[in-house]
Amino acid sequence: MITIPGLESIPPLWLQIAIAAVWVLFILAIAWGVNRFAHKEPEIIRKIVHIGTGNVILLAWWLNIPASIGITASIVASAVTLLSYRLPILPGINSVGRQSLGTFFYSVSFGILIACFWYLQQPQYAALGILVMTWGDGFAALIGQRFGKHKYKVFGSQKSWEGSLTMTFASYIVSSLVLLVSQGNIWQTWVVSLLVAVVATALEAFSFLGIDNLTVPLGSAALAFMLMQLFPI
Template sequence: MLSSIVDLTSISSSWLQITIVAVWVSCILLIAWVVHRFAKGDPEIVRKIVHIGTGNVILLAWWLNIPAIVGITASVVASAITLLSYRFPILPGINSVGRQSLGTFFYAVSVGILIAWFWHIQQPQYAAIGIMVMAWGDGLAALIGQRFGQHKYKVLGAQKSWEGSLTMVLVSYFISSIILLSVQGNTWVTWVVSLAIACVATSLEAISFLGIDNLTVPLGSAAVAFMLIELLPYK
């Protein structure tokens, strides 16, 4: 009898967690749809609303201790939907039909990979670093670069701006520092690793093409954070 009650409580808790995440994502998509439909917002701004807003789901998954299988399944479903959206207007304003970028697809895939990797070893903070650097760092860098980027440069044919790259470095450093401070504490390693993450993330974003940075930036940022924390003596 007690075992049955515990099982029911666990199931109820899991559904509550999933509901909270689903509500958050739905709100972000609704905001993006309203901006696209009624405010006639710039398509790039609409995409970044979704890009930044949905990225914060990784924090909810971490804080609510969402089971890995739920996050991975959601990633698979989102990946399938985004692939279809490149051919059909499933997500108008977020993906344009025929748009030469797989960024949204790579974004969804990166979430699943990071959850599968770091939930398994009970180190979700690294998944959070990867996704949050991608969400806020790349998202704000794109907006700042397009609006204020006056000083351009090219890497492997991809044109970037120094203003956008500087934004990427600063935001990535800030995000990484906040997350590492919460789990590692105020040590010299926290600040050094955060700087390394920021530099790696910015470099990967600079050499992106076809939206591949939505995969390389989160995976690269998380991998660098994990390896350096494991290797450097911080105690």
């Protein structure tokens, strides 16, 4: 477990849950306010939620929140997002009838990664997988839509080289920071991060129905974990 300066002891369970819940509600409130008063494009609202809520995995890791809590939260969030595709539960985040299950897959990925890596007592890999999706895909979409001039298609899904390069760069930075904190300044940190970034970018290119919100975090976490086992410290 990584301890936060000034927080050397683990807070009680109720406080752990409260901190995580307050963070998620804070991000949703920001998204609601932007949607209600700033009238931004729906994609901007989705990315606020995408990037903001993804960082809750850091709280789960640093506070050592039990796996049962994380898995339960994932199940609840997955159910809510599924309903939101049919009912206006999350206006501005999911459009009713939207042809993408990205938000659902994103919620599911939390539960799967927490279940796997909390059990292995290696929560840093769950954090790595989620944060690669959170920051890598989040910024790739924003940069690609705004500055993406050089387009390419993968199985009918249009991407831009600008967005893909952003995905690679952001994924490398995120992976490096997580491994640097958890494993230290060793050569494996930098090499594994580079390989994870390249593979995550390739997985993000296959994004039909939002499946990349599942394949990118799971693939990134699994690859980082396996490579670190192949090249131990």
